[in-house]
Structure formats: structure tokens, C-alpha cells
Amino acid sequence: MTTESTTSATQVDWKRILFILTGIALFAIVNYAPPFPDAVDPTGKRFVLSSEAQGALAVFLLAGTWWVFEVVPIGVTSLTIGVLQVLFMIRPAKKAFTDFMTPSVLFIFASLVIGMVFTKTGLTKRLAYKMLAIVGEKTSMIYLGCFVVTSALTHIMAHTAVAATMFPLLMTIYAMYTEDDKPTKFGKGLFMGMAFVAGAGSIVTLLGAARGAVALGFFTDIVGRNVTFFELTWYMFPIGWAMTFILWGFFMVFFKPEQKTIPGLREKAKKLSGAMGKITKDEILAAVIIFSCIFIMSVKQFIPALDVLDKNAIILVSTISFFIFRLLDIKDLEAVPWNIMLLFGGAMSIGFCLWETGAAEWLAINWLTMFQDSHWFIFVMSISFFIMMMTNFIMNVAAIAISLPVALVIAPYLGVAPDVILYAALVVAGMPFLLLVGAAPNAIAYDSKQFTTGEFFLYGIPASVILMIVTGIAVLIIWPVMGMPILTQ
Numbered sequence: 001m002t003t004e005s006t007t008s009a010t011q012v013d014w015k016r017i018l019f020i021l022t023g024i025a026l027f028a029i030v031n032y033a034p035p036f037p038d039a040v041d042p043t044g045k046r047f048v049l050s051s052e053a054q055g056a057l058a059v060f061l062l063a064g065t066w067w068v069f070e071v072v073p074i075g076v077t078s079l080t081i082g083v084l085q086v087l088f089m090i091r092p093a094k095k096a097f098t099d100f101m102t103p104s105v106l107f108i109f110a111s112l113v114i115g116m117v118f119t120k121t122g123l124t125k126r127l128a129y130k131m132l133a134i135v136g137e138k139t140s141m142i143y144l145g146c147f148v149v150t151s152a153l154t155h156i157m158a159h160t161a162v163a164a165t166m167f168p169l170l171m172t173i174y175a176m177y178t179e180d181d182k183p184t185k186f187g188k189g190l191f192m193g194m195a196f197v198a199g200a201g202s203i204v205t206l207l208g209a210a211r212g213a214v215a216l217g218f219f220t221d222i223v224g225r226n227v228t229f230f231e232l233t234w235y236m237f238p239i240g241w242a243m244t245f246i247l248w249g250f251f252m253v254f255f256k257p258e259q260k261t262i263p264g265l266r267e268k269a270k271k272l273s274g275a276m277g278k279i280t281k282d283e284i285l286a287a288v289i290i291f292s293c294i295f296i297m298s299v300k301q302f303i304p305a306l307d308v309l310d311k312n313a314i315i316l317v318s319t320i321s322f323f324i325f326r327l328l329d330i331k332d333l334e335a336v337p338w339n340i341m342l343l344f345g346g347a348m349s350i351g352f353c354l355w356e357t358g359a360a361e362w363l364a365i366n367w368l369t370m371f372q373d374s375h376w377f378i379f380v381m382s383i384s385f386f387i388m389m390m391t392n393f394i395m396n397v398a399a400i401a402i403s404l405p406v407a408l409v410i411a412p413y414l415g416v417a418p419d420v421i422l423y424a425a426l427v428v429a430g431m432p433f434l435l436l437v438g439a440a441p442n443a444i445a446y447d448s449k450q451f452t453t454g455e456f457f458l459y460g461i462p463a464s465v466i467l468m469i470v471t472g473i474a475v476l477i478i479w480p481v482m483g484m485p486i487l488t489q
Contacts, residue, residue, distance in 0.1 A: 036362075223408065393438070
């Protein structure tokens with residue numbers, strides 16, 4: 001071994017050690033701090049932060065630090081979340097570790113398997129070549145084409161399934177851009193953009209994610225009025241698509257492709273498409289299984305007889321079918337990215353931990369009551385900001401469940417209509433741009449190895465600022481023009 005290689009092998013990564021210790025220090029400071037003051041809501045009700053809840057906040061801070069700076073693999077940070085809950089008696093092992101395999105995590109697993117089937121059967125390449133033949137050779141148009149397709153698909157299917165479907169397609173497209181394994185600006189923009197846009201498109205209908213149905217349930221219970229499927233789409237459509245095109249511009253600025261065009265791409269795509277020949281039996285079978293499951297998940301809320309069927313069970317039927325019909329085998333099962341699965345298991349565990357211990361509710365009430373005497377616009381934006389931040393760390397469904405009821409109680413005191421609270425919350429809950437755990441598409445995109453968690457966080461900051469600006473414009477201008485009630489007096 002040479003002197004140079006010996007030096008590199010023994011070199012200490014002080015930056016990594018610093019952030020490991022920072023996470024541990026934050027945990028220790030919060031966990032062992034004196035009891036925090038109670039949170040008090042507008043009606044005078046007090047919410048005590050128990051020692052378990054204080055511990056949950058401590059785990060939350062450690063996990064956030066380690067996830068952002070990727071001091072260990074992201075799945076290992078998730079395991080740390082479960083271990084700390086048990087060792088410091090924040091929650092029992094049965095609860096802390098059971099959350100690692102919740103129905104939502106299994107949904108993500110099934111979505112990843114769908115992506116694998118698309119790739120193995122050749123459907124991905126066929127779709128990629130057809131798409132490239134349409135959008136042409138300009139890399140800016142490839143960006144746009146991929147983003148538009150991603151956004152549109154989330155109107156009819158869950159954004160997790162869309163991301164899993166698009167991922168192998170984007171991998172095929174990227175392989176035609178460069179054969180080098182090193183990350184490029186085009187690669188970063190293509191995959192991060194897919195994740196961001198999947199969130200933007202998913203807010204437009206109730207089919208894009210579960211958060212919409214949960215929010216409407218709270219709205220109906222508290223306000224006593226129903227919001228229809230098409231009413232939600234009417235108000236969300238312009239915002240979702242505005243963000244889709246704004247994000248296209250965003251990635252063209254921050255990740256302008258190294259090459260303006262890929263010469264000969266259109267002809268190459270046509271030639272490769274032709275070389276694939278006619279669609280195979282496996283491709284047809286895979287498409288029938290996948291789109292049958294997607295169709296049932298999409299229409300079940302409109303058909304009472306199907307509404308009792310759980311979406312997680314429906315999508316897992318596709319996984320089982322792939323193996324029954326030998327579209328996949330044991331080697332494919334072993335190739336599932338378990339780092340991503342563990343990531344979401346940890347995200348679910350910390351989310352439920354914050355929820356069950358009351359830590360999340362304590363945070364929400366403390367934050368929102370700070371703005372209960374503010375101008376109505378400041379109050380609405382403060383709710384939006386809180387939900388946007390929380391949805392980066394915990395399930396967006398939980399962020400909505402924690403914040404929306406409190407906000408809807410405070411709103412009448414400021415003369416704010418409940419509608420604007422609901423829609424502003426749904427907009428920001430759909431677009432967690434800071435952490436991979438915020439949404440499954442973020443983690444799926446990370447599997448491309450084109451960007452680090454730190455890069456995702458860094459570029460997520462300006463993207464989140466843009467999201468808040470767009471939300472503010474919607475509240476002040478777009479929604480009032482469209483007929484949404486903003487103020488009650």
C-alpha cells in the first residue's frame with residue numbers, strides 16, 4: 001500500500017463526526033432539559049408537554065440533523081429513531097418498531113415493485129423511447145415533458161405510484177444523455193424535479209394522495225360542510241399546474257443541463273423503439289395488472305361497494321400477481337431498495353411518536369397561538385408555513401391532522417373563512433421540498449444517486465420560498481377571483 005492510499009484510508013472525516021455529535025447534543029439537551037411550559041389554545045385549554053413528548057422532540061431533532069447531513073445511511077438513521085424511543089422509554093418497542101411496517105410503508109414497497117416490473121418487462125424503455133420521439137432533442141423540453149407527464153399522472157393515481165412508474169423511465173432517458181456514472185446537473189434536475197413535480201400535481205385531485213381525504217374529513221366535522229371532489233379540483237388545478245411550470249423554470253436555472261441538445265436523440269429513440277418490435281405478452285400482462293389496480297384505487301371512492309377495499313391491499317395484489325405469473329422472481333425481491341424502505345419506516349415511527357405523545361399538538365398550538373392576534377393574512381401564512389415544515393419531517397396526513405383542527409378553531413376569531421385555511425394547508429402539505437422523508441417520491445428519486453440529502457435540502461429552501469409566495473398569491477388574488485370565500489366579515 002502506498003503512502004498516499006494509507007493517508008486517505010486513515011483520514012478522519014471531521015465534518016461527519018461534527019454532525020453526528022450535533023445530533024446527539026440536540027437530543028441530550030432537549031431530552032434532559034427542565035419541563036417546558038404548557039401550550040394554551042384560544043379557549044384556555046392547557047396542553048402539557050410530558051417527559052415522553054419531550055423525548056419525542058429530542059429524537060425528532062437528532063433524526064433531522066442526521067438525515068440532512070447523511071452522517072450514516074438514511075435507513076440507519078431510521079433504525080436509530082426506533083432504538084432511541086425504546087431505550088429512553090418514550091414509547092414501547094411494540095409500537096416504535098411496528099410502525100416500520102405500517103400499511104403506508106407497504107404501499108411504498110408495492111409502488112417500488114411496480115417500477116421494477118416496468119423496467120424488467122421493457123415497458124419503461126418502450127414508453128421512454130416514445131416520449132423522447134415526441135419531445136425531441138432539447139434537454140429543456142425533455143425536462144418539461146417529464147415534468148408534465150409526472151404531474152398529469154398524479155391526477156389519477158397516487159404520487160408514490162407515479163414516482164415509482166416514472167423513475168425507471170427517467171433512468172432510461174438519462175442513460176441516453178451520458179454513460180458516465182458521475183452525477184450531472186441534468187441528472188440532478190431530472191430526478192429532483194420529478195419528486196418536486198409529483199407533489200405539485202398530487203394536490204389537484206383527491207386521487208393524488210391520502211392527505212386530501214383526511215383534510216376534508218376534518219373540515220366536514222368542524223365546519224359542518226362538505227367539499228366535493230370537483231370543488232377541490234377547481235381551486236387546486238391552477239396552483240398545482242402553476243407550480244409545475246414554475247418548477248420547470250426553477251430547475252432550468254439551478255440545474256441547467258450541460259448540453260442544450262442531445263444530437264440525434266429523436267432518431268435514436270425511434271430506431272431503438274422499432275428494434276424492440278411488437279409489444280410482448282409480459283408487457284401486456286404487466287400493464288393489465290398495474291392499471292387494473294390503479295383503476296380500482298381511483299374509482300373506489302365513487303362506488304360504495306368498492307369503497308370498503310383498502311388501497312394498500314389493492315396495490316399489494318399487483319405485487320403478488322407479478323410473482324404468480326413469474327414476471328418477477330426471488331432475485332428481484334432481494335433487489336428492493338431496503339434503505340428507502342427503512343427510511344419511510346423511520347419516518348412513520350417518528351411521526352406516530354410525535355402524534356401519540358402529544359408533542360406535535362403542543363408544537364402546533366404554541367406556533368399558531370403566536371399569530372392569533374395577527375392580521376388574517378399573516379395568520380393564514382403562518383399555518384401554511386408550519387404545515388410545510390412539519391410535512392417535511394412527518395407524514396403529511398399527520399401534519400394536516402395536527403394543525404388543521406387548531407387552525408379552524410382559531411380562524412373565526414380573526415374573521416377568516418375556513419375554506420382558505422383548508423386549501424392553503426393542502427397546497428403546502430403536498431410539496432415537502434426539504435427532506436427525503438417528506439414524501440415517497442423524494443426517496444424514490446434519491447435512489448438515482450444523482451444528488452445527496454444535503455443538496456436536496458439546500459435547493460429545497462428556495463423551492464419552499466417559491467411555494468410560500470405562490471400560496472400567498474393564491475390566497476390574496478387567485479382564489480378570491482375564482483369565488484372562494486376568504487373572510488367571514
